[in-house]
Amino acid sequence: MKDPSKPVFWRDWRMPYVELRKVVDGRQVCYAPHSHTQWSLGAITEGQSTFLYRGGQFKVSAGNLVIVNPDWVHACNPIDNQPWGYLMLYVDTDWLTNLRYEAGLLETPCWEDIATATMPDHEWYAGYCRIAECLLGPDRELLEKQTAVVEYLTALMHELSGQAAEPRPKAPDNLQAVADYLKAHASEEVSLDTLCERSGYSPGHLIRSFKHHFGFTPHAYLINYRVQYGQRELKRGKPIAETAVNAGFSDQPHFQRTFKKLLAATPKQYRQSLLNQQIDTAGGK
Structure with a gap:
């Protein structure tokens, strides 16, 4: 059952x-x-x-x-x-x-x-x-x-065609550069000092400004992106342990805890559903 x-x-x-x-x-x-x-x-x-x-x-x-x-x-x-x-x-x-x-x-x-x-x-x-x-x-x-x-x-x-939202304000170039840097270095350890150097902001100003434009602090943005990356890799059939390392998590348990915290499902549940679906569609309906 x-x-x-x-x-x-x-x-x-x-x-x-x-x-x-x-x-x-x-x-x-x-x-x-x-x-x-x-x-x-x-x-x-x-x-x-x-x-x-x-x-x-x-x-x-x-x-x-x-x-x-x-x-x-x-x-x-x-x-x-x-x-x-x-x-x-x-x-x-x-x-x-x-x-x-x-x-x-x-x-x-x-x-x-x-x-x-x-x-x-x-x-x-x-x-x-x-x-x-x-x-x-x-x-x-x-x-x-x-x-x-x-x-x-x-x-x-x-x-819903007549209910377009107001265009989201474009983030300043230096904040967008920080977001791009976080994605490009998601598998690495990133320091706040490095982000401040790239943005020209003080730590407090950077965190407040980044959250205002992206809805996350830089750290939360990085974690969210790592989980999104993990989802994509699991959809491709990659092993959980390999995905955890490639996504930038220290180990598989850390990846599992974070994945479940954000998506309310374990990586195993997410990946297993994919494998089951591949089996179900193998008949070529």
Whole structure:
């Protein structure tokens, strides 16, 4: 019997632009603030939770959808250990950008953030649940799954087309240089002194200014990027121990603790779902 507290990840290498996560009992699932490179759409299937999103706080309950722009810091956690279940769809940002552009919703094929954070709309929620059921269904054909995703997201993008968010202020060049440096040296030990030298800021000013523009302190940004790197490597089938070292963690246990803290799943759970999905699709449906 499956443990309802353990997350289920759906992926299909033939649909690399979308990934689904399902949690039936999320009372033990707690997230630290984090971000994704993908655009994310969540559905609360049971109970209530607190949705922290780029400085705002929302109380969401069963039947609500939550929308997360790529690279926006967020966290969603249960309230007072009450029953809580959810689905989360992660959509490749470039793929979704192209979908919006081809639908005539963007003037250029460049990503534009969406202002809406929550949708308490039963119709859109019901449609989302139908997509999830389709993707998770082992007997559903590939074409059916692809069609369901494209039809729903196209319709939703039309619904949200008039709700573009204000463009995010561009970070000063010296702060962007710090962010780029952190990514380029993510597998190494980075000192605050080095970052101050590159930015020309004092330690306190650098931390405050960086958090204002990126939603993280430099250290939290580095850890978040390391976990994102770890996800990509695990999707490629890399061993957990090798991924931990390449991502810049001191050892595998440290990687496991941090991965679970940010994503509420262990690297083994995340990677095992991928391996199971490869087996399930090996028949070539």
